[in-house]
Amino acid sequence: MTSTKISETIEDYLSIMLVLERDHEPIVGARLAELIGVSAPTVTNTLKRMARDGYITMDEKSGTHLTAKGLEAAKSVMRRHMLTEWLLVPMLGWSKTHSQAHSMEHAVSAELEAALNNDLENPSVCPHGNPLPGFEHVVAEWQPLLSFAVGSVITIRRIHELAEQNADLLAFLETKQVMPGRTAVITENIPFNQTITLEINHQPVILGYSVAQYIYATPHILPEAV
Numbered sequence: 027m028t029s030t031k032i033s034e035t036i037e038d039y040l041s042i043m044l045v046l047e048r049d050h051e052p053i054v055g056a057r058l059a060e061l062i063g064v065s066a067p068t069v070t071n072t073l074k075r076m077a078r079d080g081y082i083t084m085d086e087k088s089g090t091h092l093t094a095k096g097l098e099a100a101k102s103v104m105r106r107h108m109l110t111e112w113l114l115v116p117m118l119g120w121s122k123t124h125s126q127a128h129s130m131e132h133a134v135s136a137e138l139e140a141a142l143n144n145d146l147e148n149p150s151v152c153p154h155g156n157p158l159p160g161f162e163h164v165v166a167e168w169q170p171l172l173s174f175a176v177g178s179v180i181t182i183r184r185i186h187e188l189a190e191q192n193a194d195l196l197a198f199l200e201t202k203q204v205m206p207g208r209t210a211v212i213t214e215n216i217p218f219n220q221t222i223t224l225e226i227n228h229q230p231v232i233l234g235y236s237v238a239q240y241i242y243a244t245p246h247i248l249p250e251a252v
């Protein structure tokens with residue numbers, strides 16, 4: 027397979043577009059500018075380049091979408107990102123792995139990607155619980171945190187990709203142990219205050235809805251009584 031090296035900027039756009047398309051969120055310039063942290067004119071210029079190079083189609087009526095070529099390239103960068111996260115977790119810790127992997131993912135060759143995948147035994151999700159491309163079904167049954175009733179005992183499963191971008195938030199969640207695999211009890215939900223309170227390891231954790239919307243969980247299955 028021959029492939030010309032894609033610029034880091036384009037790869038960053040591709041992976042964000044992949045997440046937006048997967049979640050049925052429209053790809054619009056203002057949203058990209060906000061998520062990538064650049065100006066609207068910069069986004070417009072980059073989108074034009076991406077359309078010219080065949081990664082996306084842009085149409086007034088149907089909107090902006092990844093082409094088959096764009097989708098393949100996006101899946102590749104997402105896989106490299108997530109495998110790099112697993113590589114770095116033991117060294118850097120859970121909350122710091124995303125931003126480092128984000129810088130390193132572009133340098134991961136197809137050969138290294140295959141070696142990592144093999145060594146990590148084909149993970150289906152990243153350390154934050156987000157699905158590798160092709161493993162979306164693994165997370166499909168996980169429910170938004172805000173959908174659980176007060177009193178529910180749950181297992182935290184996933185912190186959405188769009189929340190991974192916020193390093194301060196990830197550091198907070200790590201300190202409070204709001205991480206995949208942890209058991210939590212929902213102790214309070216105050217809609218007028220837009221807060222939900224969990225108890226993890228006997229410690230209360232108060233989350234605003236704006237953060238909680240990025241967290242997914244499953245009902246906790248108690249071990250069978252012997």
Ligand SMILES: [Zn+2]
Binds near residue numbers: 111124152190
């Ligand atoms: Zn990440």
Ligand SMILES: [Zn+2]
Binds near residue numbers: 108153154190
């Ligand atoms: Zn991740």
